[in-house]
Amino acid sequence: MTKPYDPAEDGAQMSFDGRMSYGDYLSLDMLLNAQKTWTNTHDEMLFIIQHQTSELWMRLAIHELTAARQHLLGGKAHQAFKMLARVARIFEQLNSAWDVLRTMTPSDYTAFRDELGQSSGFQSHQYRQIEFMLGNRNKAMLRPHSHRPDTLALLEAELAQPSLYDVALKALAQKFPLPDAVLNRDVSEAYVPHEAVQAAWTEVYRDTETHWELYELAEKLVDFEDYFRRWRFNHVTTVERVIGFKRGTGGTGGVSYLKRMLEVELFPELWHLRTEL
Template identity: 40%
Template sequence: MSHPSASEPGSQDLEPDVSIGSEGTTPYEDYVHASVLTHLQKPLSDDPGEMVFLVTTQIMELWFTVIVHEWQTAAQALRRDDLPSAMAALRRSRWELESLNASWKPLAHLTPAQFNAYRSALGEGSGFQSAMYRRMEFLLGEKSASMLVPHRGAPREYAELEQALNEPSLYDEVLRLLARRGLPVPASVLDRDPTARHEPDPGVEAVWQQVYAGDQESELVRLGEELTEVAELVWRWRNDHLVATRRAMGAKPGTGGSAGVAWLEKRAAKNVFPELWTARSHV
């Protein structure tokens, strides 16, 4: 396809107005704050791979932020029985989770020597200290008050995590909606301490079995499938983290006092929304 040259009639109409922002920052910068994002990287080593690690990790933090927003939106919609809005937010989070998971690609093939070239720059830093990732886990029902401890010195992050710990999780809101729809969700599950980790419950498994044995076009089956898609993508995130770490450092202890691969293996073995998976064996 040919493009009009600068001398052709009407060609100037295709050029952007370069005068916009010439007296200050551009409207794009004012909205996106790109100059902030692109100057957040402060490498502590001379290894060029550290810049990749820093940017990739920061991108992951931004995706955590978006996904937390989507799951909070879904939880609020479920609370007011607005299932279409909840489903839309869950569906958006699927594409965002896929983008988050793709963030592992720049790090997935590091050799031990390449990772060791800048590993010392992390010091006591570790991914489990991420406040936004912890909020993701809390929304999934993976509650733990001890995970607030690393954030005691950061008042804003601590307050946000404390609120997330005390609020019902996304899965709690799902189960409350099922109960309002007349399904026999056990009272012990509905009335449980919201700060406690969700544990698999045979009564909840029976509820999902009942849902999946019914009309396959029902909105509750569709809700179950959206949640299953989310759960699978979270599992893939955990597994990709495990594989990338195992490849880069083997079974050595992780940074920040974590157990490294052993801890990640334990996380990867756990199902999100567990009864959605076990109920399938009984349908």
């Protein structure tokens, strides 16, 4: 009989008493005990893990977006490009996760929905932070976080600094003059599209060889927003498939609210210029 393979014979570490193990490094005891279910229904575990893993991916997205913004401010565009490409792939992962959640039927969800109380993904402060970082800034969206002073301070601090798109426009302004209303606006307010910005980006696309770095920056932003839009669309269709047009647990209109969010453009001029080319 063939002797069972022993990895130790090839040098594998097999004893971890007092040493760093895989579980120690990843804090797996804490992570894998964070799935507290409120009912004995089978699909509640799926629902919890879906949202917890989404929050972990969003945490990484914030990490990458923060660094990308800093690199752009420091004139290190190529380092920022790698991070923006990674964020697009993160949202590709988030899009794929909806396929798993869609295996939950309306009957499965109804069995534990009441236990959610008023909790809703609408209240995700990390999602709100990502939107604020990208330039979709609506101060009304601070209110769901007013019960947590630490979270509220985090979001207010984000509103006090330029968004990723504001930083991209500063890079654009180094090659094309942009009006004061764009460059010195109140960054805590939502960005309003400007014809001068669209004209500048259009010139970048008309002469990509001369403005290659700006062109690459623009395409990285569009690539990310493409995945971000798909994530929103998949969110809408998943919710409609599971609860129809019922009001959301957090009090929003559910599908009607999510469909309204589909209309939001993060980098508007980068989409509108395509009609002019």
